[in-house]
Amino acid sequence: MLHLDAVDLAIEERSILREISIATDARRVAVLGRNGSGKTTLARVVAGLQRPNSGIVQIAGVDVARDRRGALGAVGILFQNPDHQIIFPTVEEELAFGLAQMGLPKTEVVERVRTVLARFGKSEWQYAAIHQLSQGQRQLVCLMAILAMAPEVIVLDEPFAGLDIPTAMHLARVLDAVEGTLVHITHDPRMILDYEHAVWIEGGAVQMQGPAARVAQAFEAAMRELGARDDLTDLSG
Amino acid sequence: MISLTSPVRTRAHDWPAGAKIAGLCVASVVLFAAPSVAVQTMAACGVLVLYALPGRAFFVHGLLRLWPLWPFVAVLILWHLAIAAPREGAVIVLRMLSAVGLANLVTMTTTLAAMMDVVNRLLRPFARLGVNLRAIELAAAMVIRFTPVLAQKGGALALSWRARSRRLAGWRVIVPFLVLALDDAEHVAEALRARGGFEGDGQR
Amino acid sequence: MNTERNVAQIALFTALIAALGLIPQLTLAFGVPITAQSLGVMLCGTVLGARRGCYAALLFVGLVALGLPLLAGGRGGLGLFTAPTAGFLIGFPAAALVTGLMTERLGSMSIGWAAGIAAALGGILVLYIFGIGGLALVLGRSVPEAALLVTAFIPGDIIKAVLAGLITAALYRARPHAVMSRG
Numbered sequence: 060m061l062h063l064d065a066v067d068l069a070i071e072e073r074s075i076l077r078e079i080s081i082a083t084d085a086r087r088v089a090v091l092g093r094n095g096s097g098k099t100t101l102a103r104v105v106a107g108l109q110r111p112n113s114g115i116v117q118i119a120g121v122d123v124a125r126d127r128r129g130a131l132g133a134v135g136i137l138f139q140n141p142d143h144q145i146i147f148p149t150v151e152e153e154l155a156f157g158l159a160q161m162g163l164p165k166t167e168v169v170e171r172v173r174t175v176l177a178r179f180g181k182s183e184w185q186y187a188a189i190h191q192l193s194q195g196q197r198q199l200v201c202l203m204a205i206l207a208m209a210p211e212v213i214v215l216d217e218p219f220a221g222l223d224i225p226t227a228m229h230l231a232r233v234l235d236a237v238e239g240t241l242v243h244i245t246h247d248p249r250m251i252l253d254y255e256h257a258v259w260i261e262g263g264a265v266q267m268q269g270p271a272a273r274v275a276q277a278f279e280a281a282m283r284e285l286g287a288r289d290d291l292t293d294l295s296g
Numbered sequence: 297m298i299s300l301t302s303p304v305r306t307r308a309h310d311w312p313a314g315a316k317i318a319g320l321c322v323a324s325v326v327l328f329a330a331p332s333v334a335v336q337t338m339a340a341c342g343v344l345v346l347y348a349l350p351g352r353a354f355f356v357h358g359l360l361r362l363w364p365l366w367p368f369v370a371v372l373i374l375w376h377l378a379i380a381a382p383r384e385g386a387v388i389v390l391r392m393l394s395a396v397g398l399a400n401l402v403t404m405t406t407t408l409a410a411m412m413d414v415v416n417r418l419l420r421p422f423a424r425l426g427v428n429l430r431a432i433e434l435a436a437a438m439v440i441r442f443t444p445v446l447a448q449k450g451g452a453l454a455l456s457w458r459a460r461s462r463r464l465a466g467w468r469v470i471v472p473f474l475v476l477a478l479d480d481a482e483h484v485a486e487a488l489r490a491r492g493g494f495e496g497d498g499q500r
Numbered sequence: 501m502n503t504e505r506n507v508a509q510i511a512l513f514t515a516l517i518a519a520l521g522l523i524p525q526l527t528l529a530f531g532v533p534i535t536a537q538s539l540g541v542m543l544c545g546t547v548l549g550a551r552r553g554c555y556a557a558l559l560f561v562g563l564v565a566l567g568l569p570l571l572a573g574g575r576g577g578l579g580l581f582t583a584p585t586a587g588f589l590i591g592f593p594a595a596a597l598v599t600g601l602m603t604e605r606l607g608s609m610s611i612g613w614a615a616g617i618a619a620a621l622g623g624i625l626v627l628y629i630f631g632i633g634g635l636a637l638v639l640g641r642s643v644p645e646a647a648l649l650v651t652a653f654i655p656g657d658i659i660k661a662v663l664a665g666l667i668t669a670a671l672y673r674a675r676p677h678a679v680m681s682r683g
Contacts, residue, residue, distance in 0.1 A: 099481035106459055129463040136459045146472050148674030157460030190675070208460065300567045300577045317578075324582055328637075361579065368584045371649065372572035372639060388640040395582035395638075403567045405578030411566040431507045435559055438511035439518065440568065446512075446519035454523055465526050467663045470536060471670045472549065477516040478509065478678050494503045 060084045060212060066104060066114035075100045076111065077264045085255035089271050090244045091278045092260035101260060102216045102244045106136040108165050117213035131161050135205035136214040139221075141197035150176075150184045150192075150200055158206045175207040179233070196225030200231065212240040219250060248275035248282075297440050299408040302357065306350040310403035313414045316402045323398055327391050333383050336390035343397040354404075361400050362393060369393075412436065431494060438484060449476050506552065509680075513548055513556040514563070516540060519579020521572030534660065537572045541592050542623035542664035545599025546615035547671065549681040557596035561589060591627045598622035603668075603681040611672045611682060616665025623664065624657050 062085050068076040075097050081088075092098035103109040104116055107123025107130040116123060122131040135157075138144045147153040152173060158168040176182045179199065189197060198218065205213055213262060215234070219227050231250075243251055251257065257274035259267040267274050301309075308316070327339060347358040367455050369389055376385025416429065423429050454465040488494075510619030518538030526536050544553035560570060569576040571589075580589055606614035628650065636646035672679045 103455075108455060108458055131460065131462065138452065138456060139451070140449050142476065144456040146453060146457060146469055148471070148670070160461040188674070204460070297568065306639075320578065361577075364575070365583065368639065375641075384640070389548060391636055391640075392582075392584065396579045399582045400577055400579035403579060406567065406616070415562070428503070431503065432559075433509050434598075435511040435514070436566075437562060438508065439514045439559065439563055439588055442512055442515040443518040443522070443570070446515050447522035450519050450523045454526070467526055467534070467536075467539075467667065468670070469526065470520075470539065470667050472673050473515070473520075474543070474667070475675055475678065477512045477519075478675070481505070481508040481512040484512065485502075485505040488504040488508065489502075492587055494507075 060119055061105070061242065062115065062117040064106070064115040066111045066116060067109045068098070068100065068109065070100075073185070075263050076104065077262075079104075079114070079260075079263075079265055081258055081265070081268065083132075083256045086240050087251075087254040087256070088240065088242045089248075089251035089254045089257040089275070090242060090260060091246070091248055091251070091257055091274065092157070092244075093246055093282070097263040098244050098246075098260045102136065102214050102242070105212075105242060106134050106214050108136070114284075120236060128296045131157070131208060133210055134212045134214060135208055135210040136216060137201055137205055137218055139217045141194065141201050144176075144201050145189055145197060148189055150187045150189065153189065153200055154204050154207050157167065157204055173205045174184060174291045175203045178206075179203060186222060195222060195229065198222070198226075198230065199233070202230075206237070210239065212242060214242045214244065215235065216244050217246070218243075219245070223250060297443055300403050301407050302326055302350075302354060302404040304350050304354040304357075306405050308401070309407070311405075313406045313410040314417070316406060317414065320396050320402050324395050327395050330391075331387060333386050333390075336394070339391045339394045340397075340442065343394050343401070346401060347397070358397070358400060360406065362397060365392065365396060427495065434488070442480065442484075446473075446477055446480070449473070509548065510552050510556045510559060513544060513552075514559045517544070517556070517560050518568075518570035521570065534656070534663075535572050538657070538662050539664055539667070541595055541627070542599055542619035542661060543667065544596040545601075546603045546619055546664055546668040546681055547679055549604055550597050551602030552680065553600040554593050554597040557592040561592050563598065564589065582638070584635050584638040585631070586638065588627060588631035590634065591630025594630060595622045595627040598626045600681055607682065610669070612640075612665045612669030614665075615681075616637035616643065616662055618657065619661040619664035623661055624654065628654075629662050 061081055063079050063081040063189045066076055066079040067074075079101065090098050090101060090142065100109060103119060104111055105123070107116070107118070107127065108125040119133040121129040121133040123134055136257070145153055147156060154175065155168050158171055163171070173182070173185070176184055181199075181203075184192075184200075189200065192200065218230060218234075222230065245251060251271055252275055254271035257269065257271035258265055259274050259278050267277055327336070330336060330339070347355045369392075372385055372389050372392075376382055376388075412433075416433075419427060419429055419432070450469070452467050453472055457465040457469055504664040517537060521535070522539045523536060526534055541557055544556045546555060549554070564580060565578060566571050567577050571580065580586060599618045602618030602621050603614050606617060609617075630644045632643060632650060633648060635641070636643045639646060639651075650652045668679060672682065676682070
């Protein structure tokens with residue numbers, strides 16, 4: 060499902076990703092890393108929004124950077140801040156957008172919007188304005204917009220950052236029920252302990268890769284050790 | 297956001313900004329009043345020399361900033377060849393390059409702070425007529441602070457569009473962008489008020 | 501409305517015009533690229549109204565003169581004021597003012613139409629008057645000749661005026677209070 064081979068990416072002569080190779084069919088994949096480790100850029104590469112300088116990126120068999128049409132059905136990405144993500148003023152328009160961009164006929168677009176709203180029990184949101192919704196509700200709209208497109212893989216770019224406990228719990232439950240593959244980017248290992256596969260990105264390269272529990276443990280230990288040191292200059296991001 | 301002042305230090309960096317700007321105005325008037333090719337050529341050479349004095353990096357950078365004028369140079373050359381008035385064409389081309397070159401020179405050798413000082417002094421007499429100097433100062437600072445922030449948010453919106461589309465972002469992306477900017481304005485206004493705002497206007 | 505809010509809105513709008521120049525190109529529906537920044541001046545007038553829109557445009561031009569790279573492509577500085585395109589820059593505040601005035605005056609029309617027409621009058625007619633004047637001066641050509649040079653850009657700018665109308669209308673639907681040209 061996820062196939063990255065020797066992915067290299069430099070932006071303005073700064074090397075951001077080096078020799079990234081990930082091959083897994085796991086349904087729940089985590090990408091762990093500190094701020095500035097390159098994990099956000101990796102998320103964009105996996106979503107096909109950033110083309111690497113070299114290497115292969117195939118998500119669900121699609122070259123997501125080059126084949127944008129195929130990419131829309133292969134991968135979706137949920138960003139951190141819904142306010143920087145929602146383009147349209149009403150829920151309906153926001154949900155319909157991606158579907159229309161995929162080239163679906165109008166009737167099917169309407170149908171899928173209605174289905175995804177019903178699936179989350181939010182049919183009454185159909186005509187709601189975005190600014191009437193709370194932060195957590197907006198994040199749900201973003202997720203629904205992606206789920207309506209039914210991609211095989213969904214990349215989550217630190218989705219829990221800044222959410223209060225109840226909202227985070229709701230979102231976690233919703234994500235648990237998603238049937239496709241989730242690629243969860245985060246700096247907090249506690250959120251992904253029961254995932255299947257994890258990749259630890261450090262300084263743009265893969266530090267460690269394997270069963271999530273093990274990688275998460277190693278990651279947390281290393282991070283705590285760094286935090287225990289006095290030297291602030293060591294901290295990035 | 298970095299201003300366009302050149303990091304290569306020249307002696308001109310220390311000259312008073314007001315004098316440089318006044319000099320620029322005088323030079324521009326002179327340039328536009330001189331119809332002779334000889335004068336324009338000398339002026340252009342003079343400008344080249346001024347750019348060359350601080351060194352290669354400065355020279356190259358300065359000339360690069362003249363590059364966007366090439367379509368106009370091309371149009372002028374073609375036009376004047378067509379109407380068989382090459383001298384007139386030469387005057388206009390040289391004049392244009394010299395004028396822009398000199399103006400850029402002032403920008404490259406003057407810091408933002410120095411420029412703002414000049415503006416401050418120019419506007420001071422108007423303060424009595426109700427022009428709020430402090431507001432202008434703060435507004436300028438806010439533009440510098442928020443342009444990169446807004447650019448980033450705009451970029452995020454454009455990315456959100458591209459993630460669900462085969463094409464680059466369309467004009468519709470500007471709408472939420474406007475909303476973000478106006479929301480930011482609310483927050484900034486609040487922050488301003490919390491720190492005294494414009495009550496009892498600036499005794500700066 | 502108090503001073504802080506006014507100043508913040510003007511400043512943020514100026515930052516918005518600058519930021520529009522930093523975002524990679526947008527496209528129209530048919531894949532035609534447009535530079536978003538030139539819409540910014542029109543939107544100053546249609547969204548902020550005449551007075552505030554004019555101030556925002558004035559602030560923008562002033563800061564460019566001071567040496568900030570606010571124009572698309574990181575351009576800025578005094579060189580732009582002696583260049584052939586100087587008129588198009590110096591005309592920003594007047595363009596925003598007229599755009600704002602017209603949007604306010606056309607209050608009885610639907611906002612989209614009012615904004616579109618205002619944007620054409622201010623952002624094209626008024627701006628081009630300044631622009632063509634400046635062009636004629638710097639290039640040493642007569643006004644009709646200078647006008648000829650810029651005719652190629654008019655269709656594109658008409659599209660931008662239409663977009664300004666559409667964007668303002670969409671903003672009005674999403675946040676009616678944000679559109680200050682409609683009180």
